[in-house]
Amino acid sequence: MDFEQTESARMVAQTAKDFAEKEIRPYLMDWDESQTLPLDCLRKMGELGLMGILVPEEYGGAGLGYFEYVNGIVEIAKVCGSVGLSMAAHNSLCSNHILSFGNEAQKKKYLPKLATAEHLGAWALTEPNTGSDAMRMKCTAKKEGNEWVLNGTKCWITHGKSSDIIVAIVRTGELLDSHGMTTFVIERTNPGIKAGKKENKLGMRASETAEVIFDNCRVSEDAILGKEGEGFQQAMKILDGGRISIAALGLGIAKGALEASIKYAKEREQFGQPIAHFQAIGFKLADMAMQIEAGELLTFQAADAKNKGKKVTKLGAFAKYHTSEVAVSVANDAVQIFGGYGYTKDFPVEKFYRDSKLCTIGEGTSEIQKLVIARELLKGN
Template sequence: MDTRNFDTTEKEREETCQMIQETVRDFTDLHIKPYIRTWDEQQHFPKELFKSLGELGLMGMLVPEEYGGSGLGYQEYVTAIIALSKVDPSVGLSMAAHNSLCTNHILMFGNAAQKSTYLPKLATGELVGAWGLTEPNTGSDAGNMRTTAVRKGDGWVLNGSKNFITNGKTGNVAVVITRTGEPGDKHGATAFIVEQGTKGFSAGRKEDKLGMRASETVELIFEDCYIPASQRLGEIGDGFVQSLKVLDGGRISIAALSVGTALGAYEAALAYSKERRQFGKAICDFQAIAFKLADMHTDIQASTLLTFHAGALKDAGKKVTLESSVAKYHASETAVRVANEAVQIFGGYGFVKDYPVEKFYRDSKLCTIGEGTSEIQKMVISKEILKE
């Protein structure tokens, strides 16, 4: 896939986004659609697929060309996630976690050596990345994490665990945030890059999930895991502050994931409503169904605009804490509402696995939980607007 630096004219950017949509559509037709149900039923994480996505330039969309990436911006990135997620949200989720969390954390806060070591391989899909912040007892309360990093000689020893980690078992490298100071101290956490195979670092059980089943979610375990000082990301004590900045971009990713999920459910319901006939006419001709479709379309349009607005501000180098939370909150709740209505439009057929909306319904709920629940988003939004 041909790529351009994202600092281009609006027309060039539109052309690039259109090209990305077409590329992803052709790719999903061949490499994803035939396997969606099998991957979902078997909870199969298709790691080989992500190497192919890397060949298309989708695994390093935000990575500069000097590090082997596509050198694109958030608007192109959002376009790709939406296009993938409207086919299979599980793939969109894993691609988003790789790009906006693990890879972007190294891009934003890594030193020259770390960037040169990891970014080229992450950008091509040779390496799949994971990101560890959440813990079993400190989900939204990340400031009180229990995973610790203690100095030992020229390095650090990590002990503890992280859970609900996307790409955690199959991923080759993880960025992990640990406590190096007092609990609750905003400057008491430090981030490290940990490679698969490091002694004392292992993946625990794979979660048996309601939805997003082809996206791998596991526990990460650290047992006297020694990490050289060269693997520390940024300054000691900056890990939590770094995480908040990474999550600003990550929430744009989840907003895009939500838009794609909603679009997939909506388009399936729209097509079905035109084909399904009752009482001598297509069900879309009944006002009850037509009004559902109107609400679904309107909510998706609003979520799409909010998401691209946040992406444009991010590309402009502006603070997006408020805008990314607004987009993530609205889009994720929209995904759940739209998927619910899609099942309703399908009726009994929406409740069986032979039709796609059943999976969109299950997948959509994660969007309101991952990278900050809807309740957390409202906390962030209210805090930001009350500053004004």
């Protein structure tokens, strides 16, 4: 495995880092407090190519690979997890589903505006009663003449209110039939789409999470991505890749928390010396750094496999599970290192602490990652 960073991967990291310092850091606590989705910021990221990193140039994207993508998310998430989450959901769930399974006409129609973030994307799988167990989904699409009519509610959808394009996986066959689900791409202008409740969240507060309600939402056959009945299998493949982006998100949050902790430990004095001189703090920093390094290796291993077109079910789950748990543990240690100041909103670590928890839940919980890994290990044995 050779994880040496290419020139383009380094450039994306630098671009994202500079952008995050200038356009995100000064505003992130205002967005967090008011739960504002920073649409202008996401559009500016689109102008820089960060919202279409994986989209080929022929469809208006940057045409880069997973190393660049991981670097971009890490640098954004080092500053703000919410913007990192929005970037991940837009790129690897919505746009990547269209790129992976759309026909030429659908790619030409949707990808150029998604790649520049002129249009914001959402991806809707989860429902109120079906999170981990997506196969039991109740949201349906029924055929009426030449049209499909969608009814039901998707929940926890990133950009559920503000997205322009929604990729939704809904039931078109029998309950529990793994070939009874189909993916549709739907435009917000469709009168059958309504935005429901927006969640008031612990963390990731600037990344909008809301219900999407389909109320006699009529679409033509052209709205189907791939073939009828393929939706569930498509979703699982998209999540395999999507998990690399959540791994990158966790990695970024953990790195941000460690950087802040090192700086603070050198500055903060107690008992006449910087707290960094206490072994208790130094050992904490050492553990944080080692866990992050291990997470980075797992994430780039999965990214490398994805770049090579290999199956990443197990590697993506390894990366996602490990870095998510590391993000939570590192953010927790960071708050401890900051002491009372870490418990306030004047310092960055309380936000890392709140944001990190999403990583162990979104795109498959840590428990589901273990289930995926175990299944892969036991296959054929």
